[in-house]
Amino acid sequence: MSTPRVLISGAGIAGNALGVALGRRGITATVVERAPGPRTGGHTVDLRGHSRHVLRDWNLLDEVTALRVAEERMVAVGHDGNELWRMPAQDGGIVADVEIGREDLNAVLEKASAADIRYGEHLVATGATATGVRTETSRGHQLDADVLVIAEGTRSSLRARLFPEAKSCYLGGYLALVALSYPEEFGGDMRVFSAGGGVMVAIRPGRVQGMALVAVRAPQRPELTNDTAAQRRFVAEHITRAGVADKWYVPSVLDRIAHDPGFHCEELTKVVAPSWSTGRTVLLGDTAWSGSALTGLGTAMAIMGAEALADAIATQPGDLDSALHAYETKMRRFTRWSHADASPSMLKRWAPSTERQARMNALVMRTVTRTPLRRMLTRAVRPPAWTA
Ligand SMILES: Cc1cc2nc3c(=O)[nH]c(=O)nc-3n(C[C@H](O)[C@H](O)[C@H](O)COP(=O)(O)OP(=O)(O)OC[C@H]3O[C@@H](n4cnc5c(N)ncnc54)[C@H](O)[C@@H]3O)c2cc1C
Numbered sequence: 001m002s003t004p005r006v007l008i009s010g011a012g013i014a015g016n017a018l019g020v021a022l023g024r025r026g027i028t029a030t031v032v033e034r035a036p037g038p039r040t041g042g043h044t045v046d047l048r049g050h051s052r053h054v055l056r057d058w059n060l061l062d063e064v065t066a067l068r069v070a071e072e073r074m075v076a077v078g079h080d081g082n083e084l085w086r087m088p089a090q091d092g093g094i095v096a097d098v099e100i101g102r103e104d105l106n107a108v109l110e111k112a113s114a115a116d117i118r119y120g121e122h123l124v125a126t127g128a129t130a131t132g133v134r135t136e137t138s139r140g141h142q143l144d145a146d147v148l149v150i151a152e153g154t155r156s157s158l159r160a161r162l163f164p165e166a167k168s169c170y171l172g173g174y175l176a177l178v179a180l181s182y183p184e185e186f187g188g189d190m191r192v193f194s195a196g197g198g199v200m201v202a203i204r205p206g207r208v209q210g211m212a213l214v215a216v217r218a219p220q221r222p223e224l225t226n227d228t229a230a231q232r233r234f235v236a237e238h239i240t241r242a243g244v245a246d247k248w249y250v251p252s253v254l255d256r257i258a259h260d261p262g263f264h265c266e267e268l269t270k271v272v273a274p275s276w277s278t279g280r281t282v283l284l285g286d287t288a289w290s291g292s293a294l295t296g297l298g299t300a301m302a303i304m305g306a307e308a309l310a311d312a313i314a315t316q317p318g319d320l321d322s323a324l325h326a327y328e329t330k331m332r333r334f335t336r337w338s339h340a341d342a343s344p345s346m347l348k349r350w351a352p353s354t355e356r357q358a359r360m361n362a363l364v365m366r367t368v369t370r371t372p373l374r375r376m377l378t379r380a381v382r383p384p385a386w387t388a
Contacts, residue, residue, distance in 0.1 A: 014285025021310030023114025172344035182210025197242020
């Protein structure tokens with residue numbers, strides 16, 4: 001069979017990583033990306049486990065680690081900023097030893113990708129043909145492919161249309177993100193303040209500037225979608241209601257929530273899709289298996305998934321149905337594991353309801369992180385071995 005034609009919807013980490021992985025196998029994909037250009041800003045993401053080996057194979061690991069954010073440990077603090085417990089950054093830790101800005105990583109992948117990336121264009125119609133997929137784009141182009149890969153992130157519209165049985169499960173809260181100056185005195189710590197009231201505020205370093213994350217436990221509020229002003233009010237009100245508006249660095253964070261033009265807030269959801277392909281259309285990255293921003297690992301999974309999918313397509317170009325099946329079999333066991341912490345109880349641990357629960361959690365974590373029991377924590381976040 002001739003080289004398969006691969007069309008990718010979405011130029012995030014997953015889509016661009018697939019462009020790199022296919023390019024290394026002599027396959028040039030086409031990518032359509034809804035955004036008008038590469039997306040800037042954003043949070044840091046962690047590279048763990050086998051994703052580092054994949055990047056090394058792609059000759060990108062040195063370039064990526066040179067852009068690493070100097071984040072050395074996670075430190076939990078109380079009302080007056082006093083340390084409660086700490087954990088060093090490591091592959092299996094809560095904070096990884098390779099954290100990198102999403103924008104920086106995506107720029108490296110895009111530069112290395114062999115794909116033809118078309119910004120400001122998305123698919124408006126798709127249909128199965130005898131040998132693959134026929135699509136039409138928002139610019140009126142017809143694009144035919146042997147395989148269509150949906151890599152549009154957690155809230156993929158194509159997935160909603162073509163995989164109606166896939167579900168987004170609400171995990172009981174929201175995560176907001178703002179840029180702010182990283183306090184020098186934190187010395188490379190990610191500092192986490194969770195004092196009860198269902199709210200957690202964390203400040204972490206970035207390569208260029210710092211950022212604050214605010215997790216809020218609350219019933220689902222669909223009316224907040226796409227309403228930034230309402231999201232800002234919602235997050236600020238929860239902080240105030242939790243009684244911590246004047247504590248620690250929270251006043252500066254509240255100021256950024258009100259004024260940061262890059263303010264981002266999203267529902268914490270995990271994606272559960274019983275199948276990742278229908279005909280020649282296949283899901284990749286957060287679209288297929290997101291465990292939410294809280295559990296991390298989405299980036300490592302996107303890179304590993306891209307490598308697995310490219311490998312399957314290149315190995316079985318004459319039997320693409322089997323290739324998509326092989327890819328799913330390989331990645332499923334990783335998602336079973338990466339979803340393990342994606343539950344409302346995870347959010348409850350980070351953003352407990354009462355001050356008493358917060359004190360109890362801190363006591364448990366202090367005990368665990370200071371004794372050999374800490375291995376339980378590191379094992380809990382390490383991926384299984386990558387086997388053929
Ligand atoms: C606030 C936050 C914090 C996070 N923290 C971490 C972390 O600490 N560690 C970690 O590993 N991961 C984290 N993640 C997740 C991580 O960013 C993703 O798991 C990872 O980048 C893989 O994403 P993706 O490429 O599958 O999707 P995305 O990065 O969401 O990319 C999807 C792309 O598709 C485009 N798109 C969407 N719809 C369409 C359409 N219809 N047509 C064409 N293009 C479309 C989007 O514009 C975007 O460029 C976090 C995510 C968020 C939002």
